[in-house]
Amino acid sequence: MADVFLRLAPSPPPQAATDPRPAQLRGAGRTRVIEGSNRRSGRTSNHRQPPLIHVAGQCFRLNQQGASPISRAPRRLAYTERMPCQRSLRAKADLRILIVCLFLLGLPLSTSQAEEWQSHYDLYLTAIKQDDLAAAVIHARRASIASNRERGPRDKQSGVLAYNLGVVNLELRRYGDAAQALQEALLTYETLYGPDHIQITKPLTQLATARKGLRQWTPSEKEYVRSLQILRSNPSKENDLKAGLILVQLTQVAEAIGDPKRIRSYGLRALSELRKSGHQDSIAVANLHVAVAGAEIQLGQGSEARKHMERAMTLYEDQLAPDDPQMIGIYEFAATLYEQTGRASTARKYRRRVEKARQKE
Numbered sequence: 148m149a150d151v152f153l154r155l156a157p158s159p160p161p162q163a164a165t166d167p168r169p170a171q172l173r174g175a176g177r178t179r180v181i182e183g184s185n186r187r188s189g190r191t192s193n194h195r196q197p198p199l200i201h202v203a204g205q206c207f208r209l210n211q212q213g214a215s216p217i218s219r220a221p222r223r224l225a226y227t228e229r230m231p232c233q234r235s236l237r238a239k240a241d242l243r244i245l246i247v248c249l250f251l252l253g254l255p256l257s258t259s260q261a262e263e264w265q266s267h268y269d270l271y272l273t274a275i276k277q278d279d280l281a282a283a284v285i286h287a288r289r290a291s292i293a294s295n296r297e298r299g300p301r302d303k304q305s306g307v308l309a310y311n312l313g314v315v316n317l318e319l320r321r322y323g324d325a326a327q328a329l330q331e332a333l334l335t336y337e338t339l340y341g342p343d344h345i346q347i348t349k350p351l352t353q354l355a356t357a358r359k360g361l362r363q364w365t366p367s368e369k370e371y372v373r374s375l376q377i378l379r380s381n382p383s384k385e386n387d388l389k390a391g392l393i394l395v396q397l398t399q400v401a402e403a404i405g406d407p408k409r410i411r412s413y414g415l416r417a418l419s420e421l422r423k424s425g426h427q428d429s430i431a432v433a434n435l436h437v438a439v440a441g442a443e444i445q446l447g448q449g450s451e452a453r454k455h456m457e458r459a460m461t462l463y464e465d466q467l468a469p470d471d472p473q474m475i476g477i478y479e480f481a482a483t484l485y486e487q488t489g490r491a492s493t494a495r496k497y498r499r500r501v502e503k504a505r506q507k508e
Contacts, residue, residue, distance in 0.1 A: 264293035268308065280319055287312040291328070306335030310350050317353060322360035329354040345381045348374045352393060359396065364404050371397050384424060391420030395431055398438050410442035433462035437477075440484060449488035456484050475504050 267290035274283035291308040298305050313329035316322075332350040340346045355370035375393050378386045394417030401409035414435050421427055421435075436459035443452035463477050482497035 264290045264297060264304070264308065267293060271311065275315075280315060284312070284315045284319060284321075287315050300331065301335050301338045303335075303339055306332050306339065306350075309335065310353070313350070313353055313357070317357055317360070320360065322357045326354060326357040326361060329357055343377055343380070345377060345386075348377050348389070351377075352389075356396065359400060359403075362403070364400055368397065368400050368404075371400065387420050388424035388426065391417050391424055391426070392431075394420060395435060398435060402438060407442040407445040411439055411446065414439035414442065428462060428465070430462070430466050433459045433466070436462070437480065444484060444487055452484060453488055453490065456481055470504060470507050475501055478504065 267286045271283050271286035271290055274280070274286060287308065291305065291312045294302065294305040294308050309328050309332035313325045313327075313332060316325035316328060329350050333347060333354055336344075336347040336350055351370055351374045355367045355374065358364075358367035358370060371393050375390055375397075378390045378393070394413050398410055398413040398417055401413050417435050418427075418432065418439070421429075421432055426432070436455040440452040440455035440459065443449070443455065460477070460481060463474065467474055478497045478501045482494045482501065485491070485494035485497065
């Protein structure tokens with residue numbers, strides 16, 4: 148009966164305070180010994196072991212025939228916590244999925260998409276080398292859009308691509324599209340380099356040219372003047388030439404506005420800058436002399452007008468052939484100027500040249 152009683156009596160809790168065994172043995176009720184293949188894999192089991200009974204100072208488990216005493220258990224034991232509930236596992240899995248999705252939203256979807264702007268840029272360069280501006284503007288626009296999407300609109304590469312797009316549109320005389328792209332390029336350059344850096348003169352000058360093509364004279368003049376001021380603060384021979392070319396554009400803007408004082412001011416400054424840079428003998432310089440001569444007539448300075456006209460005629464005759472179609476308009480302007488300044492004989496000379504050139508056409 149004592150033997151039966153001992154088998155059916157409930158065993159004390161594995162971690163009861165009266166259990167005389169060490170703490171390592173008291174925890175054996177919720178562990179599994181790692182042995183054989185399980186020892187190599189390192190996995191553990193979390194199922195609850197059968198309760199212990201005490202007989203003659205030794206511990207046995209119910210329903211296990213011939214179980215060895217706990218005191219003879221292998222030396223390596225693995226302790227694991229209780230398995231969490233399924234709801235907690237599902238919540239953690241959902242949280243991990245959410246974190247991964249949020250992380251992927253900030254990354255390119257694939258390597259090919261990340262390099263999309265580069266492929267369009269290569270096609271743009273190929274079209275430029277082949278002098279195919281129609282294809283170049285398409286690939287320049289696609290490269291700019293892809294770079295804005297992948298790198299952001301204020302990235303350095305995005306600014307360069309926007310500038311390329313604006314310049315190609317400017318070559319095609321699409322002044323509205325050019326102004327829009329160059330405005331974005333200018334904002335990017337200002338963000339990267341600052342409002343007074345020499346680098347911003349490139350998009351700023353091209354934007355002024357686009358405004359000029361749109362006949363927006365006042366914004367165009369302001370942007371040219373700002374670019375000129377930046378070049379003045381960074382003196383060099385190259386910048387002197389750029390300043391002279393900008394002053395040429397300002398002279399043309401002043402002619403469109405119809406202000407003779409501005410024409411004379413910008414024209415004389417342009418002639419000075421081009422002379423310093425060694426470009427005083429060109430068609431552009433001759434055109435400047437003609438513009439200044441016309442302004443001097445309006446301001447009542449006949450002698451100054453004749454001086455500039457004589458210099459212009461010398462340059463035209465050196466650069467153009469006598470039967471060149473452009474010479475007809477130049478001869479007509481010279482004849483009119485000399486008539487207005489009291490040089491009738493010189494005016495008749497240029498009238499005869501006009502008639503002779505028209506007979507050859």
